[in-house]
Amino acid sequence: MNADPSRKMLNLTDLFAGLGVTALCSAFALVAYGYGLGGLARMGAGFFPFWFGVLGAVLGVVICIGAFRGQGEGEARIQWRSLLFVSASFVMFGLLIEPVGLVATVVVSTVLGARADQEARLGESALLGLGLAAGVWVVFVLLLGLAIPVLPEVL
Amino acid sequence: MDILSNLASGMAQAATPENLMYCFLGVTLGTFIGVLPGLGAMIGIALLLPVTYYLDPASAIIMLAGIYYGGEYGGSIAAILINVPGTPSSAVTSIDGHAMTKQGRAAVALFMTAIASFVGGSIGIVLLTAFSPLIAAFALTFSSVDYFAVMLLGLVASASVARGSALKGIVAVIAGVLIGTIGTDVSTGAQRFTMGVPELVTGVNLVVLAMGIFGFAEIVASAGSQLRRTEDQSIRMRDMLPDRGEARRSVMPIARGSSLGSLLGALPGAGPTLSAFLAYSFEKSISRNKAFFGSGIVEGVVSPESANNAAAQTAFIPTFTLGIPGTATMALILGALMIHGLSPGPRLMTDNADLFWAVVASFWIGNVFLLVLNIPLVTIWVRLLRIPYRFLFPAIICFICVGVYSVSLNPVDIFIVLAVGLLGYAMRLTGFEAAPLLMGFILGPLMEEYLRRALLLGRGDFRVFLESPISATCLAITAAMIAWPAIRSRLGRRHA
Secondary structure (H helix, E strand, C coil): CCCCHHHCCCCHHHHHHHHHHHHHHHHHHHHHHHCCCECCCCECCCHHHHHHHHHHHHHHHHHHHHHHCCCCCCCCCCCHHHHHHHHHHHHHHHHHHHHHCHHHHHHHHHHHHHCCCCCCCHHHHHHHHHHHHHHHHHHHHHHCCCCCCCCCCCC | CHHHHHHHHHHHHHCCHHHHHHHHHHHHHHHHHHHCCCCCHHHHHHHHHHHHCCCCHHHHHHHHHHHHHHHHHHHHHHHHHHCCCCCHHHCCHHHHHHHHHHCCCHHHHHHHHHHHHHHHHHHHHHHHHHHHHHHHHHHCCCCHHHHHHHHHHHHHHHHHCCCCCHHHHHHHHHHHHHHHCCEECCCCCCEECCCCCHHHCCCCCHHHHHHHHHHHHHHHHHCCCCCCCCCCCCCCHHHCCCCHHHHHHHHHHHHHHHHHHHHHHHCCCCHHHHHHHHHHHHHHHHCCCHHHCCCCCCHHHHHHHHHHHHHHHHCHHHHHHCCCCCCHHHHHHHHHHHHCCCCCCCCHHHHCHHHHHHHHHHHHHHHHHHHHHHCCCHHHHHHHCCCCHHHHHHHHHHHHHHHHHHHHCCCHHHHHHHHHHHHHHHHHHCCCCHHHHHHHHHHHHHHHHHHHHHHHHCCCCCCHHHHCHHHHHHHHHHHHHHHHHHHHHHHHHHHC
16 A cells, blocks of 8 residues: 555554454344344344344454554465466366266366466376366265266266 | 273274274374365365265264364374474474474484374373263253353353454354354244355355365465475384483373363363463473473473373363364364254263264274374375475365265355355455354354243343353353453553
8 A cells, every 4th residue: 555654553454354344244234133133032033143243243343443553463465376276266166067077177177276386287287187086086976976977968 | 880881882883894994084084184284174074074974973973083183193293394283283393393303303203292192182082981971961951041151151262262363253253153144044934144045045054164264265375385395304113212211201291281181172262272382381381401492302292292182082072062162173073963963962972872982982993093103104194295285285176176066966055165265265364263253153053042042931031141050150251251351451551
């Protein structure tokens, strides 16, 4: 952020965290209120989540206040590369497993996931993916007998 | 002796070839996962949980528990050899353990660790065997009022001993409780926070949550980081024996470490990590060789290792007898019990006595397996440390995906894991811990039910919580725990 000396003490990580917590917990509390709080002797469906949401929202505000006092661990560094490739690996698995089956899916998501490490080589991770697919097939399909599609449906 | 005959029948059940195999599998996997830095017993149990759906409950718990205490053994191997603790509880072991490795005495450190772990574990099991029936009998008198108070105490305790700020720990617990309310409310039948997603009607799946919040976040944080390089050191059997002086100096630290660990392990929130830290600092403060701590002396290895293994066993006491887990890993075991249709609590020991004693007996067997795995076979694990991480994390991604998919063969679950995982990563970046969240998730729904019943009992009057001595005591301790940080900082300011 810009180097304004008067704001040096502000802990941005904690500020965002506190705001996030307050927003999420308020949302829970608000929706829970709609479920009906009921009376104390007969708690409604909304009672428990409502009060926990309120408590969470208040504590989120406390975290924000702490952020202005410059407490906390400091800035966090996001590992964009691994976040991107690991997420992509999950997304591909979810999209592919039913249409193309286990073998191709595991290879694709392994190759993709391995890219999170800059040193990864394509051939190496494809081989790893094949090995994993074989292992998964033995445990989940052969031993546990799950109905996971193994090969593409057209075959 | 009632306990002995129970234990004997449990032993008979645990020693069937099938259960022996699951026990062996569990402790081997546990050691494997413990050895690999960054992979804790938590991820191991979450990964294996879907597989155990197909086993009978006793075998499932025997295997999952094996992963847990096996991980405590394995964690110290990485700590000693490469100065990276495989599990958080072995972090202290690396101080003197790795110093011994640098002196070329890794074999001795590994041997003494295995022995200390075995003794600590055994003492923990003896206490588990002896005290569980007593505590369960006492807990039968608990009403829903008491249960609510004890759970509240457990949650606050687990939040306040978490690394980092206690405030964020409590927020994590609350987040867990809120996630736990997603789905159909058991007593009113109302669907809460489902947002019209049919997969959420039955609530967020425990496996999905645990894999996302621990697995995904862990992989993203450690993929691509060059976090380890093994120092090549050959470990030979004949180098393992300590000299006589070292053996003698280890006896008392092991005894003290085991006692401290057993005690702390059974308390809510404490667990193996805290036990190991306290045992180490206690040993250091009373030792005559104070100055040598940190330079590679055997006392600094055996005391935390006996403590964390003792704690790993006694942690099962509150989980099995009260149905109240002290740590997040225990919460996962509790979740596994519930998935298998068992209701944890004092009735578990009477209604499912077979299962309880079979699991306890399997702990004895598992610790003997571990002794074999860690002394004659230790070289296998040493070699394992040389596998580069870039092969490991894609494999973990694959196991998470397949494991989650196998639960209900629904690809939507993969995307829920991803969503939970992103939340988990955001929490990690901002200093919130995942463990208290999992505790809140598992205990939240139980607490809601107990609160509902307690208030029904008290006709809507909160004074019902003060009338029962058990509940009043727990609430007083909880209040003290919440107030303590504020009081301490006030006192500190006055001194300054």
